[in-house]
Amino acid sequence: MEARLGWADAVVTGGYFDRDFRYDADAVDYQHFGFQEQFDHTIYAIYDFGGDTEGAFANTNTDTESVSFEARLSTPADSDSKWRGIIGVFYNKSDNFTFFQSGNSTLARTPAVPAFNYLNYLAYYIRYDVNAPLHNPNQAYPLGPTNNWYWATYDTTLEQSAIFGEMNFDFTENFTVTAGGRWYRVEEDRHTIIGGLMQGDFPDITTDLVFSNEKAKSLETGFLPKASIEYRITPEHMAYFTFSEGFRSGGANAARRDSIFANNFKAYRSDLIVNHEIGAKTEWFDSRLQVNVAGYHMKWKDIQIQIEDPDPVLFQLGFVNFPQAKIDGFELDVHWVPTDQWDLGGALSYTKARISSTETLGDFQAVKGTPLPLTPDWKFSLWIEYTFAMEVLGAEPYARFDFSHTGESVNSLGGFEAVVSGNPPRAQDPYDVGDLAFGLTAKMWEASLYIDNVWDERGVVFHNNRWGRPRTSINQPRMFGFTFKRRFN
Numbered sequence: 001m002e003a004r005l006g007w008a009d010a011v012v013t014g015g016y017f018d019r020d021f022r023y024d025a026d027a028v029d030y031q032h033f034g035f036q037e038q039f040d041h042t043i044y045a046i047y048d049f050g051g052d053t054e055g056a057f058a059n060t061n062t063d064t065e066s067v068s069f070e071a072r073l074s075t076p077a078d079s080d081s082k083w084r085g086i087i088g089v090f091y092n093k094s095d096n097f098t099f100f101q102s103g104n105s106t107l108a109r110t111p112a113v114p115a116f117n118y119l120n121y122l123a124y125y126i127r128y129d130v131n132a133p134l135h136n137p138n139q140a141y142p143l144g145p146t147n148n149w150y151w152a153t154y155d156t157t158l159e160q161s162a163i164f165g166e167m168n169f170d171f172t173e174n175f176t177v178t179a180g181g182r183w184y185r186v187e188e189d190r191h192t193i194i195g196g197l198m199q200g201d202f203p204d205i206t207t208d209l210v211f212s213n214e215k216a217k218s219l220e221t222g223f224l225p226k227a228s229i230e231y232r233i234t235p236e237h238m239a240y241f242t243f244s245e246g247f248r249s250g251g252a253n254a255a256r257r258d259s260i261f262a263n264n265f266k267a268y269r270s271d272l273i274v275n276h277e278i279g280a281k282t283e284w285f286d287s288r289l290q291v292n293v294a295g296y297h298m299k300w301k302d303i304q305i306q307i308e309d310p311d312p313v314l315f316q317l318g319f320v321n322f323p324q325a326k327i328d329g330f331e332l333d334v335h336w337v338p339t340d341q342w343d344l345g346g347a348l349s350y351t352k353a354r355i356s357s358t359e360t361l362g363d364f365q366a367v368k369g370t371p372l373p374l375t376p377d378w379k380f381s382l383w384i385e386y387t388f389a390m391e392v393l394g395a396e397p398y399a400r401f402d403f404s405h406t407g408e409s410v411n412s413l414g415g416f417e418a419v420v421s422g423n424p425p426r427a428q429d430p431y432d433v434g435d436l437a438f439g440l441t442a443k444m445w446e447a448s449l450y451i452d453n454v455w456d457e458r459g460v461v462f463h464n465n466r467w468g469r470p471r472t473s474i475n476q477p478r479m480f481g482f483t484f485k486r487r488f489n
Contacts, residue, residue: 027056055105066094087165108145148198192254216252236283253318261318298327323366326356346382376407395442411463423465431459
């Protein structure tokens with residue numbers, strides 16, 4: 001809803017979001033590594049797959065429901081005052097329920113193998129040991145055959161509210177100062193239940209094996225400032241400086257009672273980015289050449305990292321606040337139209353993102369100078385487009401070539417990963433991609449033939465260590481295509 005009040009413009013928005021989502025993962029490597037290899041020569045041997053883990057599965061079902069509301073008042077759009085401003089309120093409540101399970105389609109047919117002996121022994125212990133943390137005297141023993149060996153439910157409610165505002169003042173026609181801020185409140189409730197040997201299609205704590213049934217809560221408030229100055233040297237040249245802060249909300253670890261996340265790291269704070277940026281936006285030669293440049297210095301405080309409990313027997317993931325990082329870099333963007341036929345441009349960025357100090361947290365240590373993951377130092381792109389001075393089918397033909405370079409990066413922060421094995425960080429090599437297109441542009445329609453990734457570069461986007469053995473994701477392979485667009489007015 002929008003309204004012109006004379007003294008202000010008002011905007012009120014509301015939203016409702018509901019989504020059911022399912023994700024299926026191939027768990028063959030994970031189970032083969034975790035059970036057949038890692039535990040073969042220990043007392044924790046669970047299951048002998050006979051060299052083949054076909055039938056291993058892992059799937060996640062998530063239901064998310066969210067309600068949001070925002071109301072803003074701003075100075076009238078047609079105001080000629082030197083003062084301009086906005087003030088508003090925001091509210092959001094999100095409920096997220098996730099059910100995860102993993103198992104093997106052969107498990108129920110082999111109740112005599114160590115898997116059932118081991119897991120049912122835990123069920124027996126939990127039932128009959130009155131000192132067990134999850135003692136349930138009504139639980140049956142032994143549990144019935146099932147293909148499930150692990151399940152978990154994660155029930156999270158996140159409630160956020162904020163008051164925000166910003167004010168601009170024109171000291172002169174060319175010089176503007178902006179100041180603003182945001183006060184926020186974030187509350188989170190988590191309930192995590194972890195178990196195994198699920199007897200039905202959905203977990204039931206009265207019939208299934210339960211390892212953990214924990215709740216946790218966090219509440220945090222804070223204020224984020226923003227300030228900037230803007231100077232318009234000429235109508236085609238502007239320089240600016242901005243100071244701003246941003247955050248990612250914290251939370252609580254609803255983890256197993258004997259894990260470090262239930263004892264030492266029950267809650268984790270929001271992490272904070274403090275940003276300083278200076279730049280210029282310029283146009284030259286009757287606006288045929290546009291050059292924008294920016295440099296920035298960021299401090300990343302209380303970084304949230306998901307890690308695994310260092311206890312080799314206890315599998316539990318949780319979040320901690322740990323290293324501080326410093327991020328320095330610059331960006332350059334150029335767009336040049338030398339004639340009506342030629343269109344050229346490019347972008348260049350350099351980012352140096354490193355841990356800024358050596359810190360130790362229990363069994364974990366972050367070393368100064370360690371690069372942040374998935375952040376290449378160098379990236380650049382170029383494009384060139386030529387429009388032919390002729391007509392084909394009443395349209396202008398054109399040809400375009402795009403080139404992009406992604407520099408080397410690493411897949412993880414040194415020694416810190418939410419994985420079931422201790423794989424070291426791996427380098428992700430640089431790669432180059434080129435795209436080619438030929439098309440026709442008319443007043444009422446467009447058509448093009450294109451080849452994306454002309455030389456079929458297989459660049460590594462991510463080495464994923466989450467499933468025991470590394471899995472590699474690559475960029476999109478070479479693709480041929482045709483597009484057609486039609487305008488109707």
